[in-house]
Amino acid sequence: MRRVPNFLILCLTMLLFLSGCMNIKARVLDDIQLATAAGYEYIDEDKIELTAVFPNFQPDKSVKNETLVASSILSKEVRDKLSLQSEKPLVSGKLEVTLYEKKTAERGIKDLLDTLERDPSVGSNVYLAVVDGSPKELLNKQYGNMDNGIFLSNLIEQNIESGLIHKTNLHQFSYKYYAEGIDPMLPIIEQKNGKINLKAIGLFDEDKLVDQIEEKMYFYLKILLNRKGENDTHAIQLGEKTKLSIFNISSKRKYHIPKPMTNSEITVKVKLKSMIREYNDGELTDRKIKELEKAFEEDIKRNSEEMIKQFQEKEIDPLGIGEEVRSRTRNWNKEKWEEIYPDIKISVQVTMDIIQSGIVE
Numbered sequence: 001m002r003r004v005p006n007f008l009i010l011c012l013t014m015l016l017f018l019s020g021c022m023n024i025k026a027r028v029l030d031d032i033q034l035a036t037a038a039g040y041e042y043i044d045e046d047k048i049e050l051t052a053v054f055p056n057f058q059p060d061k062s063v064k065n066e067t068l069v070a071s072s073i074l075s076k077e078v079r080d081k082l083s084l085q086s087e088k089p090l091v092s093g094k095l096e097v098t099l100y101e102k103k104t105a106e107r108g109i110k111d112l113l114d115t116l117e118r119d120p121s122v123g124s125n126v127y128l129a130v131v132d133g134s135p136k137e138l139l140n141k142q143y144g145n146m147d148n149g150i151f152l153s154n155l156i157e158q159n160i161e162s163g164l165i166h167k168t169n170l171h172q173f174s175y176k177y178y179a180e181g182i183d184p185m186l187p188i189i190e191q192k193n194g195k196i197n198l199k200a201i202g203l204f205d206e207d208k209l210v211d212q213i214e215e216k217m218y219f220y221l222k223i224l225l226n227r228k229g230e231n232d233t234h235a236i237q238l239g240e241k242t243k244l245s246i247f248n249i250s251s252k253r254k255y256h257i258p259k260p261m262t263n264s265e266i267t268v269k270v271k272l273k274s275m276i277r278e279y280n281d282g283e284l285t286d287r288k289i290k291e292l293e294k295a296f297e298e299d300i301k302r303n304s305e306e307m308i309k310q311f312q313e314k315e316i317d318p319l320g321i322g323e324e325v326r327s328r329t330r331n332w333n334k335e336k337w338e339e340i341y342p343d344i345k346i347s348v349q350v351t352m353d354i355i356q357s358g359i360v361e
Contacts, residue, residue, distance in 0.1 A: 034094045036149020037184070039135025040075070040112050041101030047071050048104075048112070050078045051136040055147035065148045067140055075115045093121040096149035097156070098128055098170075099135040104207035105202065116170060119314065124171035127156045128204045130209060132190040141191065152196070156187060159198050163227045165217055177207055180334045181322025188212055196347045203315050213307070219248075223270055224319050224348075226253040233277060236299050242281040244292060246274040249355070255321070260329035261336060265345040266321065267345070268308075270300070289354050297350040299324045302347040312342045321346065 035052040041050045049071040052142045054065040070081035083151065100109050116122050129152070131138055143151045165187050166172070176184040186209075188200040199214040201221065213221055219234045232248035256267040276284065276292070311318060315338070322341065326332045 009150045010037070032091045033090050036094055036147050037097045037099070037139055037152055038095065039111075039131065039139050042104050042106055042107065043071055046073050048075055048078055049136065050075070051084060052082055052137050053139045053148045055149070061183075062145050063147050064140055066135070071135060075112050079115065082276050092260065093117055093123075094149070095122055095126050096153040098126060099131045099138065099152075099189075100128070100186075101135055102130055102132050102209065105130045105186075105204075108207045110207035113170065113174065117174065122170075122309075124169065124174075126170045127153055128168055128170060128173055128186050129156060130186050130188045132188055132199055137198065138189075138191045141194070143196065153187075155189070155196060155198070163222055163232060164198065165201060166225065166227070170334070177204075179323065180332070181227065181317060181324075181337065182320035182327045183316045183318050185203055185318050197312040203311070203314070203316055203318050204316065210316060211310070217303065217307060220300060220307055223248075223251055223253065223272070223300065224268065224304055224307070226251065229284070236276075236295065236298075238292075238295055242279075244279040244281075245277045246296065246354070247277050249273045249275060253323045257325055257328055258299055260325045261331055261333065261340075263344055265324075266345060268346065268348045270348060270350045272296075272300075272350070274352060274354055276354060277322070293352040293354050296352045300350045300352075304350075305346070308346045312344075312346070313341055317341065 033054050035054055037053045039051040041049050051064050051067055051069045051070065053067050058064055068082050068085050070078050070085065072078035072081055095116075098112075100112065104112075110355065113128075130168060139148055142148075156165070156168065160167055162243070164186060168186050173184045173186065176182050183206070184204040186202045186204065187198055188202045189196055190199045198215075200214055201210040201218070202209050203213065219232070222228075222232065228248070228251060232251075233245055234248065235243065235245035237243050250273045252271045254269050258264055274296070276289075276326050279292075282288075297353065322337050
C-alpha cells in the first residue's frame with residue numbers, strides 16, 4: 001500500500017483549518033455591528049449626539065448603509081446608549097472616519113477624541129474631518145454602492161495624495177495638539193447636491209476650530225508646508241488680457257531664523273521649478289518668461305505673507321514655525337514664544353524658475 005507523503009497530509013490539514021477559520025470569521029462578522037464612520041454634533045448646550053454608520057452587505061453584494069443615533073451629556077455614555085439600540089454587539093475596530101459638526105469643532109473636540117484614544121480597538125490612523133452641516137444628515141445618505149466609511153476615507157486619502165491636505169488622522173491631530181510650536185489642521189467637508197466636497201482647510205487653536213483656508217489659497221498653503229501634490233497648478237491674470245497657468249514641478253522651502261526667540265525677522269525661502277501649462281498672449285520669448293517668473297514670485301510672496309499674517313492675528317501656527325524656532329534654540333520657552341509670535345515680521349522670499357512651456361495661444 002502506498003504511503004501518503006507527509007507534505008500532502010500537511011497541506012490537506014492546513015486547507016481544512018483555513019476553511020474552518022473562514023467559516024468562523026464569516027459567523028463572527030454576522031454576529032457583530034462594525035461601525036465604519038461616526039459623527040458628533042451638539043444638539044443643545046450640553047448634549048452631544050452621536051451618529052454611527054454600519055455597512056449592511058446585501059445578497060447581491062451591494063451595500064446598504066444603516067445608522068444608529070444616540071445622545072448624552074458624555075461622549076463615552078453616548079456610545080453605551082448606542083449599543084443599547086443595536087441587536088448585535090457594536091465594534092469600533094473598523095472605524096475609518098470620525099466627523100465633527102463645525103460649531104462642535106469650534107467648542108473644542110479634545111474630550112470627544114479622548115474617548116477614541118482610550119479605546120484600544122480604534123486605530124490611530126482613523127481620519128478626522130469637520131462637517132459644514134450635520135454629520136447625521138451626511139452619514140444618512142447613500143453615496144453609490146459603497147460603505148460610507150470607506151467612501152469618506154477614500155475621499156480624504158485622495159486629497160492627501162494630491163497634496164491638498166496633510167495627513168489628518170487621530171495620531172497626527174493628537175501630536176500637533178500636544179506638541180509645542182505647531183497647531184492642528186483638519187479638512188472641512190460639505191454635502192452639496194448629493195455629493196461630498198472638500199470645502200476648506202480648518203485651522204485649530206489647540207482643539208478649537210478658529211479659522212479656515214479657502215480653496216483659492218490652497219496653492220500657497222502647500223508651498224509654505226513644503227508639500228508637493230500630484231496636480232499642483234496655479235493660474236494668475238496679468239492686466240486685462242494676459243492669462244497664464246503653471247504646473248509646479250518641484251518646490252523647496254527652508255527657514256532663515258538668525259536670532260531664535262527674539263523679535264528678529266524670520267524669512268521663509270521658497271524655490272520653485274515650474275512649467276507654463278497655458279498662456280494666451282503670444283510668443284514666449286526668454287524675456288517674456290523672465291517677466292512671468294517675476295509676476296509669479298510677487299503673487300506667491302504677497303499671498304503667502306498675507307496668509308501668515310492671518311495666522312499671527314489668530315495666534316495660531318499651522319505651519320509649525322514655532323517648531324522650527326524650538327529646533328534651533330536651547331532656550332525654548334513656550335510662553336515667551338506665544339507672546340512674541342504675533343508681532344514677529346515673517347517675510348517670504350520666492351525664486352521661480354520656469355523650465356518648460358506648454359500650451360501657447
